[in-house]
Amino acid sequence: MLYREAGDFSTTYPQDSQTFPIRFDRYRYYAVLLIAAIIMPFVMTDYLVNSIFLPFLIYAIAAIGLNILTGYCGQVSLGTGGFMAVGAYACYKLMTAFPDVSIFFHVILAGGITALVGTAFGLPSLRIKGFYLAVATLAAQFFLVWLFNKVSWFYNYSASGQINAPERTVFGIEVTGPNTEAWATYLFCLVFTVGAAILARNLTRGSVGRQWMAIRDMDIAAEIIGVNPLRAKLTAFAVSSFFVGVSGALFFAVYLGAVEVGEVFGINKSFLVLFMIIIGGLGSIFGAFAGSAFLVVLPVVLKIVGVDLMGWPTDIVAHFQLVIVGGLIIMFLILEPHGLAQLWRVAKEKLRLWPFPH
Amino acid sequence: MKMKLGTMAVAGLMAASPVMADLVFPSLSYRTGPYAAGGIPFADGYADYFTLLNERDGGIGGVAARVLECETGYNTEKGVECYESTKGEGSLVYQPLSTGITYQLIPKTTADNIPMHTMGYGRTSAANGEVFSHTFNYPANYWNGASGAINYLMSQGDISGKKIALVYHNSAYGKEPIRTLEELSEKHGFELMLVAVDHPGQEQKSQWLQIRRERPDNVIMYGWGVMNQVAIQEAANIRYPMENFIGIWWSGSENDVLPAGDAANGYKALTFHGVGSDFPVFDDIQKYVVDAGKAAGAGDQVGTVLYNRGLYAAMLAAEAAKTAQVIHGVAEITPAMMRDGMEALEITEAKMTDLGLPGFGPSFKVSCGNHGGPGLIGMTQWDASAGTWSLISEFAATDMDVIQPLIDADSGSYASENGIEASCN
Numbered sequence: 001m002l003y004r005e006a007g008d009f010s011t012t013y014p015q016d017s018q019t020f021p022i023r024f025d026r027y028r029y030y031a032v033l034l035i036a037a038i039i040m041p042f043v044m045t046d047y048l049v050n051s052i053f054l055p056f057l058i059y060a061i062a063a064i065g066l067n068i069l070t071g072y073c074g075q076v077s078l079g080t081g082g083f084m085a086v087g088a089y090a091c092y093k094l095m096t097a098f099p100d101v102s103i104f105f106h107v108i109l110a111g112g113i114t115a116l117v118g119t120a121f122g123l124p125s126l127r128i129k130g131f132y133l134a135v136a137t138l139a140a141q142f143f144l145v146w147l148f149n150k151v152s153w154f155y156n157y158s159a160s161g162q163i164n165a166p167e168r169t170v171f172g173i174e175v176t177g178p179n180t181e182a183w184a185t186y187l188f189c190l191v192f193t194v195g196a197a198i199l200a201r202n203l204t205r206g207s208v209g210r211q212w213m214a215i216r217d218m219d220i221a222a223e224i225i226g227v228n229p230l231r232a233k234l235t236a237f238a239v240s241s242f243f244v245g246v247s248g249a250l251f252f253a254v255y256l257g258a259v260e261v262g263e264v265f266g267i268n269k270s271f272l273v274l275f276m277i278i279i280g281g282l283g284s285i286f287g288a289f290a291g292s293a294f295l296v297v298l299p300v301v302l303k304i305v306g307v308d309l310m311g312w313p314t315d316i317v318a319h320f321q322l323v324i325v326g327g328l329i330i331m332f333l334i335l336e337p338h339g340l341a342q343l344w345r346v347a348k349e350k351l352r353l354w355p356f357p358h
Numbered sequence: 359m360k361m362k363l364g365t366m367a368v369a370g371l372m373a374a375s376p377v378m379a380d381l382v383f384p385s386l387s388y389r390t391g392p393y394a395a396g397g398i399p400f401a402d403g404y405a406d407y408f409t410l411l412n413e414r415d416g417g418i419g420g421v422a423a424r425v426l427e428c429e430t431g432y433n434t435e436k437g438v439e440c441y442e443s444t445k446g447e448g449s450l451v452y453q454p455l456s457t458g459i460t461y462q463l464i465p466k467t468t469a470d471n472i473p474m475h476t477m478g479y480g481r482t483s484a485a486n487g488e489v490f491s492h493t494f495n496y497p498a499n500y501w502n503g504a505s506g507a508i509n510y511l512m513s514q515g516d517i518s519g520k521k522i523a524l525v526y527h528n529s530a531y532g533k534e535p536i537r538t539l540e541e542l543s544e545k546h547g548f549e550l551m552l553v554a555v556d557h558p559g560q561e562q563k564s565q566w567l568q569i570r571r572e573r574p575d576n577v578i579m580y581g582w583g584v585m586n587q588v589a590i591q592e593a594a595n596i597r598y599p600m601e602n603f604i605g606i607w608w609s610g611s612e613n614d615v616l617p618a619g620d621a622a623n624g625y626k627a628l629t630f631h632g633v634g635s636d637f638p639v640f641d642d643i644q645k646y647v648v649d650a651g652k653a654a655g656a657g658d659q660v661g662t663v664l665y666n667r668g669l670y671a672a673m674l675a676a677e678a679a680k681t682a683q684v685i686h687g688v689a690e691i692t693p694a695m696m697r698d699g700m701e702a703l704e705i706t707e708a709k710m711t712d713l714g715l716p717g718f719g720p721s722f723k724v725s726c727g728n729h730g731g732p733g734l735i736g737m738t739q740w741d742a743s744a745g746t747w748s749l750i751s752e753f754a755a756t757d758m759d760v761i762q763p764l765i766d767a768d769s770g771s772y773a774s775e776n777g778i779e780a781s782c783n
Binding site for chain 2: 046048051055149158159160161162164166167170171177178179255256257258259262264265266303307313314315317318319322325
């Protein structure tokens, strides 16, 4: 009954090729956007924004970025943490060097700088594939973290090697620093997340995205039909790193406020984002959101249920959390390798026929 | 399902809404992860002391204390989550036991008007209370530790021309003493050699090979968690003389020396409080907490170095709460009152004897200008056959001529970065 095409007539090509061709789906999307942009800011509290919404939105950008590289272009990357660190440190250097420029542009520029770095580390992908590329990006991860720890120019020679986000504003409203309002940081990140999703969606269904997918499906065949592998792979690395860099900049400036590179942008971060796109669904923008929501919200829910409701000791709950998240990842890999996005697709099919499946 | 969700939400709200009439002391602990060996005893000591106060004295000034534990796993993101989820419950003072989380919370606690106590860790320049109004790090900080180690070495003989290595955790924490040691090396003419160990420090072969090759006369270590045990084991492997090896107070617990067995005999560590369970308060803890089955965790940590430190932190927090109750004349204090109490805290020998902790720590008085306390440092040594730490020196003053300018410079740069006017209200 829901998600039916019946009665939906496309009279122009743009109408036919829009992201949500089914009217019901489209209105649902508008409703989500409307709630997220207009209603949610009024119910935001410090706790909600800092424990759930900021990490969710920021990880979603990182997951979209990695999904472009891994899900759409088929290049496995374990360097996400390192590239997020590039975004964070670039943002920090820009924030402190040009305090009068709006933080909005710093975040975009930080993404641009990360895109350059990502492209440089993407060059080996022309020669090496699969596991070997994963190892090469792993090297990028360790190299970048080492670099930001070693060279004190990156952290403005502070004694501790920490970077701290100073107060910066957008239209006179603080979005970084300690005195921010919950709704301001939420909206600031929401703008970037929605922007990233729309951009990614339109890139992946255009000619660039088709080239990426051709490379992913079979690179030799793609080359034969005229896809330039150099261009396709490097654009994938650049676009992916751009998103990852933006998320790293937001992660540092808006969410955490103070960062120590080895602890925050270590290899664990790379794996976390990789798990997000695996659980969410490779090659799907919705999957990036679903995976990020799943891995951000699940620990919080487990903690609330275990510690606050059941009153179990905190260490038991923390251990359970590892077991449950690990178990779920294995379960997903076995039962639904295409992730939450596939579950959603199946659900939509079911809803279409519901309540008369025959 | 909807019904269930509704009830769950209501139950969650009820659990989250503040329960009046108690003093909340959040404990951002870590009982999991690579630093759990250090996090568990500290958290146990912190919780047990408040349990003791509740059981024996009926709370602090007649109001029960409640310890709100939240697991951080030494992870900054979880630390933020813990902070946000506990601050609404009227949390009086935060003690994150992590330098990384401390850096995160310094601006946040200041904005939320909640004090934070980082005892012997965190940002050293927070000792300048004119800039860091809500952060306290009495009674001693990292730079006192560095100077204390050098002072101890000087008391053992001339150190000019000698080579001293610093083995440090390559993080904000480990990098803290470098500047102080560089100043001190200039002043006293010793050669400083820096050896970084990356998180978590399981693998230190190359670092100790370097030490073996360059043969420093002394090694100072700023380590935490698994890094300590590995370092002591590696030092034993290259037969580095243990009596020349000095750890900061975070590298001087039973967990760190026991794995190396007899080879760790003679290892030294700095401290700013007493060791062992030879204090009257431990009889009370045995009677009211352990025997009553109310001990935190497994209850097997009583009297260990880090347990004592947690106990000491809890004691200082409780005393500050009492001070705040006196200043403001109310029993149920707010975080803002707690801050005033911490800033007016005075610990005297008589007070400590009353509490059953004679000679456990230094006498000191906190003031607005000095949130760092006196910085008196003692030295302990490990006796592997007896399995005990023993204090081998007096609590001695450190070189504030070197440290104070560094504190002023670092807090000054923080103030200018963040547009803070240095003032005493």
